[in-house]
Amino acid sequence: MQGLIDIILPVFLVIGFGYLVAWRGLLAEASIDGLMSFTQNVAIPCLLFRAIWTLDLGDSFSLPLLISFYSGSLTCFVVGLFGARYLFKRDWEEAVAIGFTCLFANSVLLGLAITERAFGPDALAANYAIIALHSPFCYGLGITVMEFVRARAAEQPNRDVPMIVIKAMFRNALVIGIAIGAVFNLLNVSLPAPFTDALDMMVRTALPAALFAVGGVLYRYRPEGDMRIILFVCAVSLLLHPAVTWSLGTAFELDDSAFRSAVLTAAMAPGVNCYVFANIYGRARRVAASSVLIASALSVVTAWFWLGTLP
Numbered sequence: 001m002q003g004l005i006d007i008i009l010p011v012f013l014v015i016g017f018g019y020l021v022a023w024r025g026l027l028a029e030a031s032i033d034g035l036m037s038f039t040q041n042v043a044i045p046c047l048l049f050r051a052i053w054t055l056d057l058g059d060s061f062s063l064p065l066l067i068s069f070y071s072g073s074l075t076c077f078v079v080g081l082f083g084a085r086y087l088f089k090r091d092w093e094e095a096v097a098i099g100f101t102c103l104f105a106n107s108v109l110l111g112l113a114i115t116e117r118a119f120g121p122d123a124l125a126a127n128y129a130i131i132a133l134h135s136p137f138c139y140g141l142g143i144t145v146m147e148f149v150r151a152r153a154a155e156q157p158n159r160d161v162p163m164i165v166i167k168a169m170f171r172n173a174l175v176i177g178i179a180i181g182a183v184f185n186l187l188n189v190s191l192p193a194p195f196t197d198a199l200d201m202m203v204r205t206a207l208p209a210a211l212f213a214v215g216g217v218l219y220r221y222r223p224e225g226d227m228r229i230i231l232f233v234c235a236v237s238l239l240l241h242p243a244v245t246w247s248l249g250t251a252f253e254l255d256d257s258a259f260r261s262a263v264l265t266a267a268m269a270p271g272v273n274c275y276v277f278a279n280i281y282g283r284a285r286r287v288a289a290s291s292v293l294i295a296s297a298l299s300v301v302t303a304w305f306w307l308g309t310l311p
Helices: 002-023 029-054 063-087 092-103 107-119 125-153 158-169 173-186 193-220 227-251 256-266 273-281 285-308
Strands: none
Touching (some): 002 107, 002 285, 029 107, 029 125, 029 173, 029 193, 063 092, 063 125, 063 227, 063 256, 092 125, 092 227, 092 273, 092 285, 107 256, 125 158, 125 256, 125 273, 193 285, 227 256, 227 285, 256 285, 273 285
16 A cells, blocks of 8 residues: 555656646646647657667667567557457457557656656666667557558558658657667767756656646546447556566566566556557547546556566
8 A cells, every 4th residue: 555655646646637637627728738749749758868868778678678578568469459350340440549559558657657656766777778669669560550451451552651650650759869869879979068957957847747748638538438448458458468578577587677667667558649649540539548548547556566566
């Protein structure tokens, strides 16, 4: 119980404050959208750039760590895709959007925040290693499968798909921040102290502002129908992903820090990017938005459970 109060609950209280402010109309939708846009396109890319720029790539990028986490991600995408198609009879494009919702854990806003509160800021190296590949992997997989499905439905050649995927990836601010950070890291680029101080000020705004904005955005997308498939998505995201990661991490004998980061990140609810993806293609938007909202609420309990399984 103390772990819930001290570690998890403050994170969700910030989300709750955002939800309350939106519910009471204390901030206009345009203001909340502006705050979300700032965090998604400026503050969080700055955070990711700063983290990847200063990360010890050799020590942090452990293949067993990445296999443990991303095998779970891929498993959830496949289960979500085929579950939506064959259990819930959705068309293939909706099934891909639902699979993406099962795939994309909230690795930054919830994963970083809860891991930091549980184990301290020095325990985040493995989180950043996972995050460095998270948007490229998830968007790359989701966009590729969606574009192949659309090309097949329109009887268009598949040769155009790779260029569509590349263009979409490099319009994503998170991917751009990660890529620039990796370049700076590999080239050992240094920046003047005033610049890094300003960057650090920006970074400190990222998580609290983004959590608050998420609460405001989630109020707008209240659950409406489709409860069976929404609960299916929640179960895949909150139970299957961390279970696969926990099992593989145990088999690979990951060190305690990497194991904690992998399992906690895998246990996070789907992120708002799931709705962004669904909105880009105009498919399964209600399922994506409602799954983010309900899974975020449920993860107060499930994150506590997974936290209790960690060394």
